[in-house]
Amino acid sequence: MFRHPLLSRAVLVMTFAFGGAAIAQERPWYVTVDAGLSRAADPDFAGGRLSTRQGMAYGGAIGRQMGPDFRLEAAVMYRNNPVRQVSSPGFDARPGDADWASLFLTVNAFYDLPAFKLGSASVRPYVGLGIGRAQEVDTDLTAAGVAREYSGSGSARQVMAGLRWNYGSPWTADLGLSRADAGTIRMAATGGGAAVDARYRATTFTARLGYRF
Numbered sequence: 001m002f003r004h005p006l007l008s009r010a011v012l013v014m015t016f017a018f019g020g021a022a023i024a025q026e027r028p029w030y031v032t033v034d035a036g037l038s039r040a041a042d043p044d045f046a047g048g049r050l051s052t053r054q055g056m057a058y059g060g061a062i063g064r065q066m067g068p069d070f071r072l073e074a075a076v077m078y079r080n081n082p083v084r085q086v087s088s089p090g091f092d093a094r095p096g097d098a099d100w101a102s103l104f105l106t107v108n109a110f111y112d113l114p115a116f117k118l119g120s121a122s123v124r125p126y127v128g129l130g131i132g133r134a135q136e137v138d139t140d141l142t143a144a145g146v147a148r149e150y151s152g153s154g155s156a157r158q159v160m161a162g163l164r165w166n167y168g169s170p171w172t173a174d175l176g177l178s179r180a181d182a183g184t185i186r187m188a189a190t191g192g193g194a195a196v197d198a199r200y201r202a203t204t205f206t207a208r209l210g211y212r213f
Helices: 005-026
Strands: 029-040 048-052 055-065 070-086 099-112 116-118 121-143 146-166 171-189 196-212
Touching: 029 070, 055 099, 055 196, 070 121, 070 196, 099 146, 099 171, 121 171, 121 196, 146 196
Parallel strands: none
Antiparallel strands: 029 055, 029 196, 048 070, 055 070, 070 099, 099 121, 116 121, 121 146, 146 171, 171 196
16 A cells, blocks of 8 residues: 555554544543552551551542543542551551551543554553542551451542553553552541551552443
8 A cells, every 4th residue: 555664654653543532532431440559658557567568459430531632530449458567566466367458539630642653552651640538548457366447538649650552442451550648647446545647658550441432
């Protein structure tokens, strides 16, 4: 069809890029399912520290394309990191099923950068900011073998960056990295007892499958 290879490649890239843009205009809404790996910062806790392991993250979002380069979405993300060790006085040092978990509800805004060609896909890097609420941050520890739960809520924020694959269909795929921060949260003890202040921060690597409609 085209004798010049550079011209052929340019037409192919433009086909995928404008094909994706056309689909986005025709189907501005989208939903996603998200899953990934989370690493929480080890927080100071009750005069000691919680040391955590890598954990899992699950969530999803519903969003809308607001223009060629901007997206807005409402998202939910649950993160759970096992507690490896507790150095806080009065708590068991190695609780069996302890975790450090959070549920974030955020509104995220994304800016999509210019696309580049990768295989048969048009790929767009993106950056994003999110604000909302850490609906619950909690930890389940043990003291003398007795379970103690601490939980609290507060404002939340996050920054995000990643790559979004578009194959010229309603389906999209995404790989992203986010840094979430809920600040210092006052965590109440279930069943009474003194509240504890702890800061929640987590870095999450996420794979996302989306569908436009």
